[in-house]
Amino acid sequence: MVRPRKLRRVTFLPGVTYFKPQGIPMRLLEEVHLSVDELEALRLKDLEGLEQEDAAQKMGISRQTFQRVLEDAHRKATEGLVRGNALRIKGGDYELGPIRFHCRRCGHRWEQMLANGTPIPCPSCEEELPETALPPSTRAGGRERHRHGQIGHLENKRLGHNRLGAGD
Secondary structure, eight states, X not given: OOOOOOOEEEOOOBSOOEEOXXXXXXXXXXXXXXXXXXXXXXXXXXXXXXXXXXXXXHHTSOHHHHHHHHHXXXXXXXXXXXXXXXXXXXXXXXXXXXXXXXXXXXXXXXXEOOBTTOOOOOTTTOXXXXXXXXXXXXXXXXXXXXXXXXXXXXXXXXXXXXXXXXXX
């Protein structure tokens, strides 16, 4: 019997989940799928500059598993860029951890678990739509378990888009 995969802890959901080369119609593009946990590994290692051991600990996985996730993410992102494919961020085996927020109005910063897509007002000034702290992301989720599901749906709906580029 196969052991179930351990969920990886993610503290960032992207606000944009689709990237494509400009000027090429979507119907002509192949897609590369990057999972949410792979994006989290890229963010922790390449953007935040964490050592693999520290990044693995934040995701609740072993260093060896983190290394495999990171290698897959680098390969997929490189494939999409080099071959001119569209890149779709979706799915994966992850659980949503506490999200860091930053209020645009008063500058207050805090960390909070989310409750099923409910907008979280700033605890200091009650701003209705605070930003997540570095980089911007959605506020959808909670300590939910996601397996191969769609992400960012609420934020994309609020923003009225889910991809970058022109020439559809």
